[in-house]
Amino acid sequence: MSPPVDPVTPNPDQPKQADAVIVGGGIVGVSTAYFLAKRGLHVVLCEKGRIGGEQSSRNWGYCRQQGRDPGELPLIIESLRIWRGIEQEIDDEVGFRQAGVAYLAGTEEDLAGYEQWVEYAKQYQLDTRLLSPSEVEGIAPGGGGKWKGALYTESDGRAEPGKAAPALARAVQRLGGVILTDCAVRGFETEAGRLSSVITEKGVIKTQALVVAGGAWSRLFLRRHGIDLPQQTVVSSVLRTKPHEAGIETSISGPNFAIRRRLDGGYTVAHGGASNYDLTPDSFRLMKAFWPAYRMEKKSIRFRIGQRFFEALGQTADWRMDMETPFEKKRIWDPAPSKSILDEAVRNLKAAFPAFDGAEVAQSWAGAIDVTPDAVPAISDVEGRPGLFVATGFSGHGFGIGPGAGRLMADLVAGGQPCVDPAPFRFSRFHDGTKIRPFAAT
Numbered sequence: 001m002s003p004p005v006d007p008v009t010p011n012p013d014q015p016k017q018a019d020a021v022i023v024g025g026g027i028v029g030v031s032t033a034y035f036l037a038k039r040g041l042h043v044v045l046c047e048k049g050r051i052g053g054e055q056s057s058r059n060w061g062y063c064r065q066q067g068r069d070p071g072e073l074p075l076i077i078e079s080l081r082i083w084r085g086i087e088q089e090i091d092d093e094v095g096f097r098q099a100g101v102a103y104l105a106g107t108e109e110d111l112a113g114y115e116q117w118v119e120y121a122k123q124y125q126l127d128t129r130l131l132s133p134s135e136v137e138g139i140a141p142g143g144g145g146k147w148k149g150a151l152y153t154e155s156d157g158r159a160e161p162g163k164a165a166p167a168l169a170r171a172v173q174r175l176g177g178v179i180l181t182d183c184a185v186r187g188f189e190t191e192a193g194r195l196s197s198v199i200t201e202k203g204v205i206k207t208q209a210l211v212v213a214g215g216a217w218s219r220l221f222l223r224r225h226g227i228d229l230p231q232q233t234v235v236s237s238v239l240r241t242k243p244h245e246a247g248i249e250t251s252i253s254g255p256n257f258a259i260r261r262r263l264d265g266g267y268t269v270a271h272g273g274a275s276n277y278d279l280t281p282d283s284f285r286l287m288k289a290f291w292p293a294y295r296m297e298k299k300s301i302r303f304r305i306g307q308r309f310f311e312a313l314g315q316t317a318d319w320r321m322d323m324e325t326p327f328e329k330k331r332i333w334d335p336a337p338s339k340s341i342l343d344e345a346v347r348n349l350k351a352a353f354p355a356f357d358g359a360e361v362a363q364s365w366a367g368a369i370d371v372t373p374d375a376v377p378a379i380s381d382v383e384g385r386p387g388l389f390v391a392t393g394f395s396g397h398g399f400g401i402g403p404g405a406g407r408l409m410a411d412l413v414a415g416g417q418p419c420v421d422p423a424p425f426r427f428s429r430f431h432d433g434t435k436i437r438p439f440a441a442t
């Protein structure tokens with residue numbers, strides 16, 4: 001079941017020409033379109049389903065700097081700067097609140113791990129710090145003094161996943177950009193080696209620039225054109241409560257539970273320490289690239305083999321441009337949530353904070369998260385493919401960094417000085433012999 005998402009009225013017609021075309025109407029695609037349109041470029045964004053219909057409306061809503069790969073820090077700092085001013089800038093609601101993020105420490109060992117990350121934060125003048133047990137009680141009352149402390153960043157925030165991508169898409173339209181929904185991009189064509197047009201299910205758009213921000217579909221899309229993006233998916237389950245008063249505004253992540261206050265007065269609740277991984281043919285093709293990540297995450301992964309294996313087996317990347325593609329066959333990827341994982345999350349939450357005892361569940365859902373081998377996205381051009389760009393692989397933390405990623409992508413497409421050093425996000429790192437490992441300090 002899909003979580004609530006604000007509506008966007010699509011433009012009625014597909015233009016024949018654009019300065020740039022964007023594949024995907026998640027937070028990354030709409031942010032890219034927004035920053036390109038702000039620069040005066042004529043953009044067309046094509047979304048196969050609805051704006052924000054996949055990961056961008058299904059996530060927890062954390063906009064956090066803490067706990068990230070240090071290579072991402074300048075971009076997330078820029079992204080938080082954008083979040084803080086975006087509602088005023090676009091005169092629409094995204095639900096951003098600077099209410100802080102805290103990771104609770106149940107043991108001294110947890111606390112020692114967090115201490116390491118505080119050192120990274122200092123290098124970027126972040127306000128991340130360790131909280132004492134009594135300070136934890138201040139931001140998360142009712143924990144009964146059982147916490148050893150917490151990693152806390154007051155300048156971190158939260159936003160409303162069902163609102164953010166739609167609000168930015170409407171802002172794109174107000175700037176003259178075109179938003180198309182139920183419009184899958186099937187592929188692209190080149191002339192003299194340079195990207196020259198994009199083919200959608202509704203026809204051809206002449207353009208010199210294509211940004212692939214297709215979330216969990218980017219690998220399949222690129223494979224059709226002989227480009228190998230190492231990307232896999234894990235399924236993460238979430239629920240929301242009905243309006244409930246637990247007295248906690250900070251986004252809290254504890255041992256095997258996580259919460260975020262919602263604008264509707266309820267809480268988004270998840271496990272945080274468990275997700276499902278469906279084996280597919282790519283599990284074997286990409287085993288070597290993902291081995292370090294697997295070893296790091298193996299405690300939290302619950303393997304499954306079933307229908308998804310055969311579905312992926314059938315998704316061969318050899319479609320013709322005049323035939324229906326896998327993108328049209330599945331307009332919205334809406335995986336079933338895991339009841340057992342969510343039951344565990346609720347049990348752990350209630351044991352940690354008895355104030356949640358009376359909370360009633362309003363809805364549950366899941367999302368397919370796209371991950372790269374180092375859990376860092378690719379925001380980059382594609383070597384040897386002039387005119388082609390990728391902004392994908394956000395590895396479970398792309399909502400918070402989405403506006404910043406869109407700004408960086410727009411800088412790269414339009415040319416000029418990028419807002420941050422794009423080197424950590426270069427696509428070529430997957431193929432040029434760079435040692436790829438996920439960062440693990442928290």
Ligand SMILES: Cc1cc2nc3c(=O)[nH]c(=O)nc-3n(C[C@H](O)[C@H](O)[C@H](O)COP(=O)(O)OP(=O)(O)OC[C@H]3O[C@@H](n4cnc5c(N)ncnc54)[C@H](O)[C@@H]3O)c2cc1C
Pocket residue numbers: 023024025026027028029046047048049050051052053054055056057058059060061062063064183184185186213214215216217218221236237238327331332366367368369391392393394395396397398399400401402
């Ligand atoms: C359960 C869960 C919890 C999470 N929690 C957080 C969190 O708290 N904080 C955080 O920062 N991040 C979080 N994330 C991750 C975050 O949601 C994602 O990293 C981010 O939304 C990715 O945005 P995106 O635009 O790249 O992808 P998506 O939102 O998935 O959008 C991609 C879009 O591309 C479209 N598309 C694909 N192929 C085509 C095609 N060929 N033609 C047209 N359209 C196409 C898809 O339909 C989709 O709408 C979470 C994710 C999940 C699922």
